[in-house]
Amino acid sequence: MDRLAALDGSQYTVVPGSRFALDALASTVHCTTIAAAELAGILAANPLPGTAFHGAPDTDTVRALLHQDASPLMEEHRTEALEQLDLAYTSCSYLATIITRDVKKHTGPHIPTQPAPALTPPAQRQGGHAMNGAPADDSLYATTPRFLAGPGDVRLVTRTLRAAGWTSSSETDTIRLTYTSPQGDTTAILQPVPSGFDHWWHITGSHNDRPWTAYFGGNLPSEVLAEFVGALTRPAPEHPAQPWPALTAAGWQHLHDDSARHPSQILGFHRVDGAGPAASTWIAEASTPFGPHFWDCELDSVPVHLVTVFAAALAREEPVLRTRYGVPDLDYVNQTVTGTQDPPNTRSPGTSPASVTAAGTIRPATSPAGGRGPLR
Known part of the structure; x- marks a missing residue:
């Protein structure tokens, strides 16, 4: 986390396109932590060969049934861990390529000297929002179109x-x-x-x-x-x-x-x-x-x-959930705060966040050059 914070506070943040690379990097960390939790789930599901209390059934048949019940659960944890590690590997390879390329491409006096935006300490956040009332980085938005x-x-x-x-x-x-x-x-x-x-x-x-x-x-x-x-x-x-x-x-x-x-x-x-x-x-x-x-x-x-x-x-016209900067162009979307990050895939494809009560509304996106207004 210290290294991620250092990257987030570096001059790389002013390189064009770095926002999406940093978002992908955060998702990569998320994938690896999920993989670690799934590997721990294998250990938790594994029935250790201990001895039961006196008088409790403790036969080879009972132990075989325990292992039979645990095997599918352990395999499910293993499969999920492997997929998360696959995604993390793919993302790491991709990020190593584009970050190295962008740093070389944009190194020099033409990089803006403006300071990187300050990070909001976790201790100052409450309920997914910063103390000043602005949405924190982990807020989700109902996004249209x-x-x-x-x-x-x-x-x-x-x-x-x-x-x-x-x-x-x-x-x-x-x-x-x-x-x-x-x-x-x-x-x-x-x-x-x-x-x-x-x-x-x-x-x-x-x-x-x-x-x-x-x-x-x-x-x-x-x-x-x-x-x-x-x-x-x-x-x-x-x-x-x-x-x-x-x-x-x-x-x-x-x-x-x-x-x-x-x-x-x-x-x-x-x-x-x-x-x-x-x-x-x-x-x-x-x-x-x-x-x-x-x-x-x-x-x-x-x-x-x-x-x-x-x-x-x-x-389909139903909104989808995105982070504030998880869209290609903010000028072409409308976003309404719905809450903090939920675990991925908590809803089936095609469903909308309509059942989530909005905690606040972001102003409509401003019109980009050319006069096109926000889409409804």
Whole structure:
């Protein structure tokens, strides 16, 4: 913690993009502490070969039953610990690359000399808020629109896959995690790159003997991607619906048979026809004409029932929980305080924080250059 505090108080904090690297570093520490707790859980669940009190049942059969009951719990703890360590390893490799690169790139007299922001001592915090009434760093905010809220907790995706029996593996020479379906016919690869605006997820599979592939940008909310991978774990419907009704029901404008746009005009979804009815490419993109590009996704020959699930997830209007600076651009979102950090994955993908009472409201985001106001 002393080393993290030293980094947080260093000149690295004024390097462009360092906020997201420091957030990722804090998440890495979180992953390792969860892994340590899961390893301790293995020890706690292990029935030690002691002797019972006089008169209590104490036979080989009783001990065998104790071990039988403990084995699944110990395996669950071990699996969770391994995943957390995998995530921590991937994050460490990624951070070591970008922090070293950014420090070399920005070292010199052109780095601003402004002092780093002061840290609020833990002893001065009460109930997740600083003594001066401002939200502490661990506050969570109901963030809208969800499609500009950033990735959030990637474990919403990985735990959805694990719960369906997918296995994970990592490669020591690359920053990559691979998840494989129980049948071995579908894979999901998470490979972070220095920019969250590039593709982080690469998913491949087959449907009716036709291969398909999908790419998802790093800034796509995990809540949206979790719904897509959740559909991968279920049988395909016999008569799949088309994606357009889910979008138009949410107020999107269906421009043509192959295009639709969100009312904000920032998010678009369109289809490019290929050589056959199942060869279409579907593209979703969140960007402004003269401003930032947030993310894009490409679904090439993906079965229409999966495309429809993805479109419906994009169309949802429920807020998602994010930290104050856990979004790509504060100027394009509205945030309302809901409380302090909860354990990851405490809600199912697609649910909203509406059941949490707001403790306060942040002012609407100010309009960026060009006059575009905050989205509602």
